[in-house]
Amino acid sequence: MSTIFVLLKKEFLQIFRNRAMIPLIFFMPLFQLLILSNAATYEIKNIKFNVVDLDQSYFSRELVSKFTSSNYFILNKVSFNIEEAEESFKTLDARLVVYIPKDFEKDFRTNGKSEVQFIINAEDASAAGIINNYANSITRQYNADIVTKSSVMPDKTPLLNITYSNWYNPELDYRTYMVPGILVALVTLIGTFLSGMNVVKEKEIGTIEQLNVTPIKKYQFIIGKLLPFWIIGIFELIFGLNLGLFLFDVPLLGSPLLILLLASVYMFVVLAIGLLVSTVTNTQQQAMFIAWFFMVLFMLMGGIFTPVESMPDWAQTIAYFNPIAQFNKAMRMIMLKGSQFKDVLPALNFFIVSGIVLMTLAVWRYRKSE
Amino acid sequence: MEYAVEVKSVTKSFGETKAVDDVSFSVEKGELFGFIGPDGAGKTTLFRMLTTLLLPDSGSAVVDGFDIVKDYKKIRGAVGYMPGRFSLYQDLSVEENLKFFARVFGTTIEENYDLIKDIYVMLEPFNKRRAGQLSGGMKQKLALSCALIHRPDVLFLDEPTTGVDPVSRNEFWDMLGKLKSEGITIVVSTPYMDEASKCDRIALMQKGKILDIGFLRDIVGKYDRELYAMKSSNMHRLILDLRAEENTDTVFSFGDFLHYTDKRGVIDKVQMKNEMVLKGHADFSVNEISPGIEDSFMSLMNGK
Numbered sequence: 001m002s003t004i005f006v007l008l009k010k011e012f013l014q015i016f017r018n019r020a021m022i023p024l025i026f027f028m029p030l031f032q033l034l035i036l037s038n039a040a041t042y043e044i045k046n047i048k049f050n051v052v053d054l055d056q057s058y059f060s061r062e063l064v065s066k067f068t069s070s071n072y073f074i075l076n077k078v079s080f081n082i083e084e085a086e087e088s089f090k091t092l093d094a095r096l097v098v099y100i101p102k103d104f105e106k107d108f109r110t111n112g113k114s115e116v117q118f119i120i121n122a123e124d125a126s127a128a129g130i131i132n133n134y135a136n137s138i139t140r141q142y143n144a145d146i147v148t149k150s151s152v153m154p155d156k157t158p159l160l161n162i163t164y165s166n167w168y169n170p171e172l173d174y175r176t177y178m179v180p181g182i183l184v185a186l187v188t189l190i191g192t193f194l195s196g197m198n199v200v201k202e203k204e205i206g207t208i209e210q211l212n213v214t215p216i217k218k219y220q221f222i223i224g225k226l227l228p229f230w231i232i233g234i235f236e237l238i239f240g241l242n243l244g245l246f247l248f249d250v251p252l253l254g255s256p257l258l259i260l261l262l263a264s265v266y267m268f269v270v271l272a273i274g275l276l277v278s279t280v281t282n283t284q285q286q287a288m289f290i291a292w293f294f295m296v297l298f299m300l301m302g303g304i305f306t307p308v309e310s311m312p313d314w315a316q317t318i319a320y321f322n323p324i325a326q327f328n329k330a331m332r333m334i335m336l337k338g339s340q341f342k343d344v345l346p347a348l349n350f351f352i353v354s355g356i357v358l359m360t361l362a363v364w365r366y367r368k369s370e
Numbered sequence: 371m372e373y374a375v376e377v378k379s380v381t382k383s384f385g386e387t388k389a390v391d392d393v394s395f396s397v398e399k400g401e402l403f404g405f406i407g408p409d410g411a412g413k414t415t416l417f418r419m420l421t422t423l424l425l426p427d428s429g430s431a432v433v434d435g436f437d438i439v440k441d442y443k444k445i446r447g448a449v450g451y452m453p454g455r456f457s458l459y460q461d462l463s464v465e466e467n468l469k470f471f472a473r474v475f476g477t478t479i480e481e482n483y484d485l486i487k488d489i490y491v492m493l494e495p496f497n498k499r500r501a502g503q504l505s506g507g508m509k510q511k512l513a514l515s516c517a518l519i520h521r522p523d524v525l526f527l528d529e530p531t532t533g534v535d536p537v538s539r540n541e542f543w544d545m546l547g548k549l550k551s552e553g554i555t556i557v558v559s560t561p562y563m564d565e566a567s568k569c570d571r572i573a574l575m576q577k578g579k580i581l582d583i584g585f586l587r588d589i590v591g592k593y594d595r596e597l598y599a600m601k602s603s604n605m606h607r608l609i610l611d612l613r614a615e616e617n618t619d620t621v622f623s624f625g626d627f628l629h630y631t632d633k634r635g636v637i638d639k640v641q642m643k644n645e646m647v648l649k650g651h652a653d654f655s656v657n658e659i660s661p662g663i664e665d666s667f668m669s670l671m672n673g674k
Contacts, residue, residue, distance in 0.1 A: 210457040
């Protein structure tokens with residue numbers, strides 16, 4: 001026990017002597033939260049659109065005004081020629097053309113239905129999808145309005161009225177969604193990169209040689225190496241969580257203790273990955289490249305930036321075995337939905353099992369490499 | 371009598387290369403034993419096996435009464451090792467390094483202060499300085515202090531004087547002499563032949579094998595051929611000219627002189643001088659000399 005204490009003391013002395021460390025620990029979460037949570041957003045505003053209104057009726061003007069009065073669209077140009085309207089796509093002046101054919105109002109009054117066409121610039125597929133959604137919902141609303149307002153009351157007034165309500169994040173605030181994800185990325189980075197590089201550093205500088213002729217046992221060395229980063233990781237999570245709660249007004253509906261419990265076990269998994277990386281490398285540079293390779297994969301497939309549900313089936317299967325995806329999902333569940341212990345139990349079990357498997361593998365590799 | 375180190379037919383290969391090839395020797399308790407040989411002779415590999423950092427492919431060795439394979443844990447508490455490459459924490463201070471290694475061995479600086487005192491007094495002014503910012507000589511003293519802090523029975527020093535200035539080298543050997551008087555067995559390796567005279571006994575090593583082992587005077591005493599030192603103003607051409615001679619056995623350059631042996635044994639110095647003057651070496655000189663350890667090494671290396 002006292003040997004581990006000596007090792008821990010030495011480790012912390014070295015970590016805090018590293019000039020880059022303190023800024024990294026305190027500013028990294030702040031900057032990531034500030035930049036990512038504000039800059040990266042799914043919400044699209046101020047979409048410029050062109051109108052081709054061949055009908056020039058009360059109905060058509062009403063529809064256009066619905067677009068312009070929403071917060072999402074800004075009218076760029078009105079024309080009577082579709083080619084001219086589409087020109088704006090090339091210069092990116094507009095991303096949507098609303099084409100209202102002749103007899104738009106007349107058709108509605110006589111047949112009870114009429115058509116309007118949306119032409120969307122789909123260079124950016126996900127933006128196009130969102131624009132389509134906005135345009136549709138405006139039209140739907142408009143549709144409901146004129147049906148009630150107009151004198152025409154077809155006997156087939158809408159039977160089905162679809163309404164939406166966004167749960168757990170009613171304003172679709174991207175920050176609410178991003179903060180838990182960023183915290184996950186943060187503790188993962190500390191667990192894999194810092195720990196892996198720290199172990200390899202002893203090999204690279206040759207100090208491991210000197211340590212190996214001392215009575216220090218392998219398990220003491222490993223605990224002495226990994227525990228500091230476990231502590232820093234947990235500290236970082238608490239620090240980042242507080243920043244999120246008090247600076248970004250992110251809700252925390254569930255129990256903070258449950259988050260800590262989950263994070264404690266999760267850190268064990270990522271530290272095992274860090275140790276594993278260190279056993280297959282000899283220099284810090286190699287360790288960084290290997291850790292980076294896996295982190296990018298895990299991170300991009302981890303649902304932090306793009307939802308796992310929209311990935312192909314095979315990728316979703318992989319995501320199930322991706323600790324980042326599991327932790328990310330559980331963090332959002334606890335913070336935004338107030339999920340309970342039993343809800344995150346599958347993730348916890350996964351961490352325990354994968355942690356034991358990876359740590360056993362890492363320790364076995366570590367012994368062999370000696 | 372029980373030996374401090376007893377090695378029997380130890381072999382270690384890396385791929386095709388036999389780094390240590392069937393090596394046997396023993397070191398008596400309290401002895402200062404030197405391994406002398408050029409880079410790549412296998413000294414470091416041998417030391418790494420004796421300090422339990424490497425497993426031998428075959429053979430056995432006992433250090434301080436413990437088997438290097440079975441009792442490796444006990445050896446780790448009983449020996450001190452100073453690797454050839456500086457292997458302390460560069461980002462920790464002198465004091466922190468020393469304290470760390472003391473604690474790891476379950477002891478304190480105070481407990482063994484008398485042992486490292488002579489070395490440590492030279493380091494103490496730099497107590498708060500990071501190890502990475504010390505000079506080469508100081509780093510070496512710190513490394514020695516750390517290897518000694520647990521009062522080991524056997525001390526392994528792998529090329530401790532490589533890259534150290536001549537004054538520090540002499541100082542270092544003086545320190546080893548004092549440690550020896552404390553009863554510590556010291557096994558040291560060096561590529562410098564002139565350091566052989568500082569050891570009690572030496573082993574000459576080359577390509578994984580021990581060429582000869584024993585007291586310096588005995589090894590040198592086995593050199594039984596006539597040896598001549600030769601010199602002229604154009605040394606390079608002199609070597610070429612001598613090598614072209616039919617009766618020349620060996621010619622090696624040793625500092626300012628060439629060391630020469632002849633197939634006939636004794637040579638006629640006057641005749642030799644005349645021949646060389648004819649070849650344009652106007653200021654040629656030749657003298658009989660007694661052999662040194664380098665001559666022995668060269669001779670052993672060439673299987674003579």
